[in-house]
Amino acid sequence: MSHALAIIVLTVTGGVLVITGLWFFLRPRWLLDWLKGMAVFGLILVGLYSLVMAVNLAGYQPLKGLQTVATISTQREADQIWRVTVQIEGGSSNQRTLRGDQWQMDARIIRFTGPVRWLGILPAYRLESLSGRYTSLEQERTAPRTVIGLSEKTWADLWQLDRKFNLPFLEGVSGNATFMPMRDGATFDVRISASGLVAVPVNDQARAAIQFWDQ
Template identity: 85%
Template sequence: MSHELAIIVLTVTGGVLVFAGLLFFLRPRWLLDWLKGMVVFSLILVGLYSLVIAVNLGSYQPLEGLQTVATISTKRQTEQVWRVTLQVEGGASNERSLRGDQWQMDARIIRFTGPVHWLGIAPAYRLESLSGRYTSLEQERNAPRTVISLSRKLRVDLWQLDRMFNLPFLEGVSGNATFMPMRDGATFDVRISSTGLVAVPVNDQARAAVQFWDQ
């Protein structure tokens, strides 16, 4: 399309749209009915959106600053099979078997923006999974892996919807602790902030494992 033709097409299109819009004012009742319908429709959408946020927040925990959310201890069972004790803050201790040489915890974080943030609603988090990883690339590809779910699945997952459609007034953040080595008797604290997770060694076995691993 030439420059001149583009100008003509845009001019005609703009003129037709403006004229069509002005026709509403010839019948003010139509315009008022349309405006009322739009207002009602907007209220319903905002209400449904608020309900979805409220339902999802019921499965999340409030997040204020940097806080410890879990403690993980590992004990060797057999070669590359570990007995992991997970103590979640405010919850019961849970023991599971984990395969591999390292562990990682994943979480989902929701941060609020705009009007919702102005209401003073704090960010929220939900622990998602605890998984193992092998240091050998061949084992990582072919050996059995363990992923332990730490939360129930939601029919309408606000975090997942935001990742897909970039929802207004909130931001879904993926948080995960860096893979940590599994050693007999090692204990780590898992701490979380609005930007993600961090694992902190809390006893000599864990500190020695991390120091040896970094070399």
């Protein structure tokens, strides 16, 4: 398109849009009805979004600063097979079997922004999974992996939708504790903040495993 033709096209387009807009203002009743309809439609959308947030938050726990959310204890059953006890803070204790040399816990964190944050709604978290990992790259690629779910899936998962579409008024954060070594009799506390998870050794076996691991 030539420079002169571009000027003509833009002039015609601008003129048509301005005239169309002025024509709408000459019919104020139609314009008022349209604005009312858009306002009602907006209210319905905001209401539905609020309901979806409420349904999702029912499956999460409030996050008040740095807090302990679980305790992980490991007992050796066989070579690279471990009986792991997961004690959820304020909840039940479960024993599961993990394969590998290390464990990791993952969580989903929702932080609120904008007007929702102004309401004083705290961030929320949900423990997602506990998984095992091999130190050998070859085993990590070929050996059986273990991933244990720690929560039930929810319909219209806002955390997942935010990761894909960047939803308004909230932020989905992926929290995970760095892979920790599994050792017979070791116990770790898993703590969470708005930025993620951290694992802290709480007995001599866990501290020795960390010290040996760092060498």
